[in-house]
Each structure stands twice: as structure tokens, then as C-alpha cells.
Amino acid sequence: MSVETLDDLFLHELKDIYDGEKRILKALPKMAKAATTSELQAAFEEHLAQTEQQIERLEQVFELIEKPARGKKCMGIQGLLEEGAELMKEDAMPPVMDAGLIAAAQKVEHYEIASYGTLATYAKILGLREAGELLKQTLAEEKETDKLLTRLASEINFEAEMASEEA
Ligand SMILES: [Fe+2]
Numbered sequence: 001m002s003v004e005t006l007d008d009l010f011l012h013e014l015k016d017i018y019d020g021e022k023r024i025l026k027a028l029p030k031m032a033k034a035a036t037t038s039e040l041q042a043a044f045e046e047h048l049a050q051t052e053q054q055i056e057r058l059e060q061v062f063e064l065i066e067k068p069a070r071g072k073k074c075m076g077i078q079g080l081l082e083e084g085a086e087l088m089k090e091d092a093m094p095p096v097m098d099a100g101l102i103a104a105a106q107k108v109e110h111y112e113i114a115s116y117g118t119l120a121t122y123a124k125i126l127g128l129r130e131a132g133e134l135l136k137q138t139l140a141e142e143k144e145t146d147k148l149l150t151r152l153a154s155e156i157n158f159e160a161e162m163a164s165e166e167a
């Protein structure tokens with residue numbers, strides 16, 4: 001597909017994040033399984049449910065602009081998830097693993113925040129009011145998730161440091 005106009009760029013970014021979300025949907029159960037504290041596990045599971053809704057919202061946006069819901073390989077998210085998968089293979093102490101999982105998850109959240117922020121802005125400029133509302137809804141969820149992870153990290157990072165001292 002050629003990216004010439006802002007409409008094209010909007011569709012390009014939409015396809016990117018649609019593919020990215022689908023990859024995230026597959027990765028989250030693995031991350032929940034690798035998490036060692038119930039709070040972090042619950043956070044990943046909750047975000048899995050949110051991600052399902054976010055994918056549906058993206059499908060609604062595709063419908064609103066009358067384009068087929070089709071993704072385009074999101075190399076950014078793919079790379080971030082691969083890094084997370086590599087970490088999960090490590091033999092880290094439990095709180096250290098959790099700290100690393102949070103770091104990996106926040107990198108993904110920040111990518112998503114950038115994507116949805118951009119898409120919502122384009123939607124506004126392009127006069128796509130309804131699409132813009134849907135994108136802003138997801139943007140707010142991603143920001144909330146990022147904040148929740150920061151909150152969890154403040155305790156888990158400390159535990160990781162304590163465990164490291166005892167080792
Ligand atoms: Fe998402």
C-alpha cells in the first residue's frame with residue numbers, strides 16, 4: 001500500500017497497531033504465567049481482557065472508514081515481545097523476573113500510547129469524530145495500564161533488590 005496522504009498514513013498506523021494488538025493478545029497469557037506475584041498476574045490477565053476489547057474497537061474503526069480490518073506486520077511490537085520472551089527464558093529470582101516482566105510490558109504500553117495518541121490526533125484532524133472517540137478510549141486504558149505497572153514496580157523493584165542482597 002502506498003502512503004501518500006494523511007488518510008493513507010492513518011490507515012497505515014491503524015493496520016500496524018491492529019497487528020500489534022493481536023500479537024500482544026497472544027503474549028499476555030505467557031507473561032501472566034511467567035509472573036510470580038498474584039498482583040502482576042492479575043494485571044496481565046485484566047489487560048488481556050482489555051486487549052480483546054481494544055481489538056474490537058479497532059475493527060469498529062476499520063468499519064467506520066470502510067476498510068477491511070487487516071493488519072500489517074508490526075515489527076516494533078514483535079521486537080519488544082521477542083525481548084520479553086527471551087527474558088522469560090532466564091533463570092531470574094522471582095521478584096527479579098517480575099521486575100523484568102514489568103519493564104518489558106511498559107515498553108509495549110509506551111509503544112501503544114504513542115500509536116493511539118497519534119491515531120487519535122489524526123482522526124481529529126481528518127474529521128473522524130467517532131473513530132477518534134474509540135481511539136481515545138483505548139489510549140486512556142493503555143495509560144491506566146502503564147500507571148498500574150509503575151505502581152506495581154515500586155514494590156516489586158524493592159523486593160527484587162532485597163532478594164538480590166540476600167543472594
Ligand atoms: Fe492494547
Ligand SMILES: [Fe+2]
Pocket residue numbers: 047108109112142145
Ligand atoms: Fe496495552
